[in-house]
Amino acid sequence: MTPIQKKVFQMLQIFTQICDRLQLKYFLVCGSALGAVKYGGFVPWDDDVDVALFRNDYERFCKEAPALLPKQFFLQNFQSDPAFPAIYSKLRNSETTCIEESVAAFPINHGISIDIFPLDGYPKDKKEQERLERKKAWFVRKLSIPCVRPERWKEAVVNPLRALGFGKNTAQTAAAYTAMISAWPVESSNVIANHGNWQGRLEYHRKEIYGDGSCGMFEGLPVRLPADCDAYLKQKYGDYRQDPPPDKQRSHHRYLKLDTERPYTEYLGF
Numbered sequence: 001m002t003p004i005q006k007k008v009f010q011m012l013q014i015f016t017q018i019c020d021r022l023q024l025k026y027f028l029v030c031g032s033a034l035g036a037v038k039y040g041g042f043v044p045w046d047d048d049v050d051v052a053l054f055r056n057d058y059e060r061f062c063k064e065a066p067a068l069l070p071k072q073f074f075l076q077n078f079q080s081d082p083a084f085p086a087i088y089s090k091l092r093n094s095e096t097t098c099i100e101e102s103v104a105a106f107p108i109n110h111g112i113s114i115d116i117f118p119l120d121g122y123p124k125d126k127k128e129q130e131r132l133e134r135k136k137a138w139f140v141r142k143l144s145i146p147c148v149r150p151e152r153w154k155e156a157v158v159n160p161l162r163a164l165g166f167g168k169n170t171a172q173t174a175a176a177y178t179a180m181i182s183a184w185p186v187e188s189s190n191v192i193a194n195h196g197n198w199q200g201r202l203e204y205h206r207k208e209i210y211g212d213g214s215c216g217m218f219e220g221l222p223v224r225l226p227a228d229c230d231a232y233l234k235q236k237y238g239d240y241r242q243d244p245p246p247d248k249q250r251s252h253h254r255y256l257k258l259d260t261e262r263p264y265t266e267y268l269g270f
Contacts, residue, residue, distance in 0.1 A: 004258065010050070010093075023062055029117065031050060033225050037229060047219055054192075061186065062079070072093055076110065082171035097112070121189030124189070139180070177195075
């Protein structure tokens, strides 16, 4: 493992220990599920971890986990870090630095992290689905505007939206968005949605695909994967058994500063 992968893996270990202690059901998702199936751990050119929990378990984790975390770790979300522009959480190592370009100017914790997503139900009625998707698009735009750098070709779009208030009151926007998407309980839904990943219908799966999970290994650590992980990965990545071409084998993160040994507070304002 690379130095950053080692830090991320340490946080995954802590996360799974807390979930086991609280008897919460989690799933490795996204590239982490892909890595577990194909490589037994990290995708070689990637360095992040994505996990998800059904809404009720997610809310309980957010409420109870902070008291169980070692002191250098911080559970970040719009409630604990109001300028954080997202509806999911990150587990951060505050003694490290990982400043991503999209949020570099935000007054938030910038430690190395793993992503923790809530999984929500989805409406069965077609008209309710359409209303949800329209409102969701509005919330996504409002939360993402602060993360856009107004380069010349974007100024004509970004600046007027900012003038209308897009990008302000991040915590209130995230709270309203959360209230909307969590209105459909997992228990009574046929489809489970990971709205926090912002990849649309690629993140809408039949509930049985998650089920009670299945056993996997991630860098020697026993982990839980979606019950039908093959169906999950095919929906998300297509022919996931094929590696992407060499020029695509790179991390999708754009780091301005990365340091596994020094805290982000030493780099603020760099």
